[in-house]
Amino acid sequence: MLRNYFTIAYRNLLRQKSYTLINISGLALGVASCLILFLIVRNELGYDNFHSKADRIYRVTLNALDFNSNISLAVAPALRNDFGQLEQVTQVYYERDGLVQIGEKRFNEKGFTFADDHFFKVFDYQWIAGDPATALSEPNAVVLTESLANKYFGNREVIGKVIRLNNQYDLKVTGLIKDVPSNTHLPFSFAASWKTIEPEYKRGMTNFWNIPGGSYTYIVLPENYSIRQLESSIPSFLKKNWGEDIAKEAKMPFQRLRDIHFDQRYINNIITPTGKETFWALAGVAVFIIITACINFINLATAQAIKRSKEVGVRKVLGAHRSQLMRQFLGETALLVIVSVLIAVLATHLLLPIAGQYMDITISTDQLSEPGVVGIILALTLGMIVLAGLYPAVVQSGFTPALALKSKLITPSSRGLTLRKSLVIVQFCISQILIIGTVVVASQMDFFRNQNLGFNKEEVLSFRFPSNDKNKVAMMRAELAKMPAIADISFSSGAPAYNNNFTSFSSKELGMLKNDVTELKFIDEHYMDMFGFTLLAGRPITEANKKDTIFNVVVNETLIHKLGINNPEEAIGKHITGDGDVSIPIMGVIKDFQSESRHKKIRACVMAYLPDAFNQVSVRIQPGQMRQTIAAIDQLWSATFPDQLFEYEFLDERIANMYKQEEKVYTAFQLFSAIAIFIGCLGLYGLISFVAVQKTKEVGIRKVLGASVWNIVYLFSKEFTWLILISFLIAAPVAWYAMHSWLENFAYSIAMSWNVFVIALAAAFIIAAITVSYKSIKAALANPVKSLRTE
Known part of the structure; x- marks a missing residue:
């Protein structure tokens, strides 16, 4: 059967x-x-x-004026000393790029780490060769990932091979692991031993506020041990190791490993978190x-x-x-x-x-x-x-x-017809929700890419230089200025979208004793003109007199608002206090600009002239001459720094990378929403097929009585007009709530206008019209004699 x-x-x-x-x-x-x-x-x-211990691994973070994923290198040793009950404590120093040399070959590698010998006892990776317990126990040791080992040495044995890092360290390969999974907040191509660089950081390993960018600390709790027990001991831990002032001012939140990728409060993450x-x-x-x-x-x-x-x-x-x-x-x-x-x-x-x-x-x-x-x-x-x-x-x-x-x-029960039409209403609801969602996400992404950032990002190329040798810097500036395609040149600690230095400022003069984390940029006299900042009051940064011992700074609107000043002119001459209780006069105020992702509110920003802190060059290249100019800069670089490879980044690409996670989701949303709508069209085709069968004789009679093709098309189309309207009344509030909630994840977002809903409704009618027209026109063109003879 x-x-x-x-x-x-x-x-x-x-x-x-x-x-x-x-x-x-x-x-x-x-x-x-x-x-x-x-x-x-x-x-x-x-x-x-x-990671097998993922539910017990926590990242130690800092919360003083802001949530910071980086923390002092002094914390890990102190945790080991004071909390012997912790199963493991490891510290990691992450580098975003570095130069690796194998014989005569050189490679610019992205994303690697220095880690102590506890690292592989905390995190699990698939080992191909080497001992995870001892691989990073000695200075100048390195563990490679499989793809990197193949890139450097082919299929040969790699244990015992030597790679040279940043023209400074000769690292011996002591381990080989499978490539790190892509869904990790800590991606790396190789891990070198922390002891390799530890001597360079010895002096900063007692100061709680000495926080290098890229420094992370992780702990593993014992089984059946509550994180609350540890958190309750932190105030006394801070007081014991760094004094009562630190204990009052700072907190050390413990962040679950599985939450890191989704917690958008933190700055200095390797990968931008996504909700x-x-x-x-x-x-x-x-x-x-x-x-x-x-x-x-x-x-x-x-x-x-x-x-x-x-x-x-x-x-x-x-x-x-x-x-x-x-x-x-x-x-x-x-x-x-x-x-x-x-x-x-x-x-x-x-x-x-x-x-x-x-x-x-x-x-x-x-x-x-x-x-x-x-x-x-x-x-x-x-x-x-x-x-x-x-x-x-x-x-x-x-x-x-x-x-x-x-x-x-051919005339089914009204109940059956209602169910079928209800199903079409559900399809139209889904289609319109997806259309509204796609339009809103597209508008938000366009807002990210194209709205005024407060500075000019077009045709700007930036690259870091590895030396503070004043002669080389001066020579490079002079040679770049000779290139006819370069319109502007500026040396700084970072272009507007590069965030390298953060500090805090206060003002006893204005009664402000604390401030949020403030961005600090060191810029030359060309920076403000090159990037087109709007000066609201005072004067711009100029080359400082060598005899000057006091900084004069330019600040943004956000900073003066935190000082309680609304008129930029009133801020000129006022003083702010930075690290070391140095009183610094404000000589200029600029309009706010967006240096971080629009997930965050614009920070207070201070700009000052300090040539010793300049480590990045930014140039604006004339349109149409990009390729040859980059080649000329590369040639100049090779002559100036023969031991380094030339690496550059366009400023607009840097800004786009801030929204890489959103771009991924938008791409998926766009593609799969289109698929859902297409499948919905097949469903609509099913119902119009049903209606065509149901109305076969009716269509024949109407044609005999003189109905035109368009009369017949209208007969079929009107069946769906009210279905679309009902579905819109259901879909609109659902879509509004969902997209409004999504937009709340951003500090700056578009406003949802009525245009979005009009577009969705119009799109639904167009989709329905295209889908219905084929079957209805076919029915309208059928021979009425055959229609009337249908039994």
């Missing part, structure tokens, strides 16, 4: 090729999209989950896609049911029970779904690397064979068989034999 069901199902599906093709393609596309989104969300929400809500939104899109695919199937199946009414009547007359017919129709659904899922898994295997590259995420296709993923696929398959097949099976098996044999089923 079961074999007979599947044989009949196979023959029916083969006979109705267009119906089968639309259903299989819709379901397969839906399942493949859902699987890809599931793996993306699983990857993003699973940051750092691969979990963003990834749950992608999961929501996956759910929408599956629901839309199932609705599509139901609408097509119920439209098809009319054509099979005589078959049902014959079977019932011959003694078939309703349960047998339900099993048959569910069997057909199961066959369709299983074939669709198999195609979807194959498509996912092929498309996942492309999707990963498109979104800048590395996800292995091996995950498709993991038990958890296989379980999800099986549950999805079973769920779709029930969700998509149950209602059509109930409808088809419930036909009355006499009416079915007389083909009197």
